[in-house]
Amino acid sequence: MDDRKFQALVVEEAAGGVFIRTVKERYVSDLPVGEVLIRVEYSSLNYKDALSASGNRGVTKNYPHTPGIDAAGVVVESAVEEVRPGDSVIVTSYDLGMNTPGGFGRYIRVPASWVVPLPSGLTLKESMVLGTAGFTAGLSVSKVDEVISPDEGPVLVTGATGGVGSVAVAILAKLGYEVIAVSGKADAEAYLKGLGAKEVVDRERLTDQKARPLLKDCWAGVVDTVGGDMLTAAIKSTHPHGIVTCCGNVASAELSLTVYPFILRGITLAGIDSQGCPMDLRRRVWTKLAHAWKLEKLESLAQVSALEDLSGHIEAMLQGRIKGRILVDLTAL
Incomplete structure (x- = not known):
């Protein structure tokens, strides 16, 4: 013993x-x-x-x-x-x-x-400021960055004050993307703009009461952390050939929409699996978080x-x- x-x-x-x-x-x-x-x-x-x-x-x-x-x-x-x-x-x-x-x-x-x-660029303490949330944000940003570039339009981040959302906002801003942050917290604006968000919108804006198959295209990319109706509306309002990443279901695990965003706009919906992520990809993302994507403060x-x-x-x-x-x-x- x-x-x-x-x-x-x-x-x-x-x-x-x-x-x-x-x-x-x-x-x-x-x-x-x-x-x-x-x-x-x-x-x-x-x-x-x-x-x-x-x-x-x-x-x-x-x-x-x-x-x-x-x-x-x-x-x-x-x-x-x-x-x-x-x-x-x-x-x-x-x-x-x-x-x-x-x-x-x-x-x-x-x-x-x-x-x-x-990784050499991180302390143990810094690695846990990131943790699974930061790693999930890194996987999400990696997918977005593979499909679009900063000059193609803004990137929407839902659940932006949460762990994944906060880190995603900061990394995207560091990479030069125009970030639109979504939050239902009344006091979130100063915090999110401090991370690099250009604009903060209330989550009520991300609703579609009429359940239309498509909405006006507003975002080149989306990092969604909440799921449910907000994810549905975000997909419907993404630019042609844009990308939406999905990593959470705190709002709902249900997704109610048609195939039109995918077959008429060519939108990519990318699922993010941080739990079972292959080790080679895991190491690559941690290396980016420690070096090229490392956040100040x-x-x-x-x-x-x-x-x-x-x-x-x-x-x-x-x-x-x-x-x-x-x-x-x-x-x-």
Whole structure:
């Protein structure tokens, strides 16, 4: 038995189907079998973590459980040559924090195939300001940049104050795109224009009450993070031969539209899968985020939370009250 102790946020089911969150002491021997043991320095809060931390069995089947789909830290032990003790690494996606104990604990143990070497242009802290949200934004921008150029027209970003949306706005602006940011938050304008958005529009503008097959074309590209009616309207109002990326369904998983945007305007709809993204693409996007796409004042995108304060941020995220990113600092544990 490995009797090394560490602190972790543990979600447990209490009587009456109520889920409680407590910072508890765990043992390294409690972790699952895996090839690489990592001491986590930083993590970040994502919507999927908030669901897991609330007992959503569509994300996490069994409790007690430690969420955290993101982790950045230092390798302590490794059973494979390509990952060595002392390496600084990133682990995001796969099953981390879903049914495998995640980054809201000081240690994780994972397969070597989940591990990404920390790119030279990022610190561990910066990598978790980005986390899965930033990586998903990077995948989305990469798709947009493959199809259109900045001189072809504006790019719409929905859910722009969220983690994915905030990073997407900032990267697109850095690359020279005219960014139109969509938000339902009354106080979002200064924040989003500070990230580089040229214009901020209320999400009510992105509705189509008459359910028309096509709308006036307004955007060369779209990074959609919310799904539902907003995604439907965005597709209908994209320029001919433009591109729409889709990575979220917080508004709805349903998509109600005809084929006309695709067969009359030649629009590309690109799904973004950050969880099962192939490792070669994963490394390429992280390298761009560390170098060509690296954002100035990256850490300003995040609020820093200690593990014991994380529960309040989880509730705020579930209520849609978070702007930007929540960085989880485990270095003091």
